[in-house]
Amino acid sequence: MTTLFQQLINGLSLGSIYALLALGYTMVYGIIKLINFAHGDIYMLGAFWGYYTINYWHFNFIFALLSAMVVCAASGVIIEYFAYRPLRHAPRITALITAIGVSYFLENGMSYLYGADTRDFPQVIKQVNYSLWGVRVSNIQILILATACLLMILLQLIIKKTKMGRAMRAVSVDPDAAELVGININQTISFTFALGSSMAGAAGVLIGLYYNSIDPLMGMTPGIKAFVAAVVGGIGSVPGASLGGFLIGLLETAVQSVGLSAYKDAAVYLVLIIILLVLPSGIFGKNVKEKV
């Protein structure tokens, strides 16, 4: 029972990172139908920003987190402006290849500038372990979970309550109609990229704190898994992405805890395929009937 709860806590902390990343994927996909392969690398940028500001500018955790979110939001907007905006009306596969190009560019650019070796993330918050009924919980795990939940609630509020959020929802339903009623599409898409990228930046700083090591290629695998999480939850759906993230995190820790850690990624993909076969548009995805 204790191990079960222990794994549950570990799974939830990992899952909240995936959930934060998956939100960015799902929002961008919802609005311009692009698998933003560079999203995982924005997360890497966030982790590196946290590393440098904490080490050299002696930021505390809150400042590092907030500044990483701002920097990542800005880089997301810049990437959208230069790489994706010219391709708004191009075939979707072209935009996908561009996203892959941006991903290569960020990964290899960072490796070129700062070296490809792994670095230790500065432990800006001292790890304290609490023991609740035999379950070991560290303050960092609580911090990750709390920050992630807070950000998700904030995001949900932005999407549901603000004017910009309403514009985002309108553009994702029908861009042409949204333009007709006076919504500035470019601005809305930029805003979506900013929101998604800031989530990824926060996730980057949090994962640095949790795993204690960062490198320029760290975004690749979590990026793909977060995308899987977004698809499982139903791509385009914000609550679906959060749920999918937690689901993938829990699944991964569960497979690991029964001693099959070599197969943990395979289990994730297998569950993905099974869910897609039963629910072809994910858990919360809308099933669009095709009309002839």
Next chain:
Amino acid sequence: MILKANWKYNLCWLILMVAGFYLMNTLILVGVINSFLENMMVTIGINIILAVGLNLVIGFAGQFSLGHAGFMAVGAYATAIIISKTPTAGAFYGSIIVGVIVAIVAALVVGIPTLRLRGDYLAIATMGAAEIIRIIINNLKITNGPSGMFNIPQFATWPVIYIMACVTTLIIVNFIHSRGGRAALAVREDEIAADSMGINVFKWKLAAFVLGAATAAVAGSMQASYLQTIAPSNFNIMESIAILIIVVLGGVGSITGSFVAAGILGVVDAALQSFGALRMVIYALVLILIMIFKPSGIMGATELSFKRLFNRKNKKQESGC
């Protein structure tokens, strides 16, 4: 009748293939093509096999597959395991067939459930399937786990790869021009319309997918035997994406485009070798720029063809008179 009408163009392609072969042969004998260039040529050849196969699936049947590297891994490991045990040329050709058969079975297992999905969902499901194949290979004893296999005997020299690239391309082009290929094109254009015309949509999607997987296995066999070392990490998502890049860069739905793109990327890759760490940065920038300024790829959906060349010449002569 069609055969008769096209014999001139087909003869041209045949001559081109044979001439290319002899040109390379002479250049290697004379010493113009050294081992570095030969290596580049072979990489291009393998990439052509892969890209043409994926182009059939994506460009002609319209099914977005991101799992090409998984089937390539099946072929590569089939060859590696068999010819490491019995290093004879016969075993090598046998191993290609074994790889193709295993890849076809794998493609059926993957394709029958997942080809009902559409667009990006299909892409992500096939990607997952390919990753599962790779992880299984990564954990098996017979494949020597994550460290991969070494000292695989080299039977796939450049003439073998050249001929294989020609043969697989011919098979795929013939499939595209057959009844099945036209059915696949119809499925790509509009699934519902094709269905209502009596085309068995699922069957032709699966046929294209399986044929693509079979050629990927051939390419995998070639790579395993030419490079002599393989590891599961050679067949990860990034490899599938690298093949996809060739297809999109050449033009989705253009076989000759895939040839051109594989050639250009091979030369660019070789030329950038000396740049070291900057190489991938430049490569990424080139990729982004090409996509922004030529979104439909180098060739678009058109083909280089002798037929058009002749027709243009004839027209010019007519207008000249």
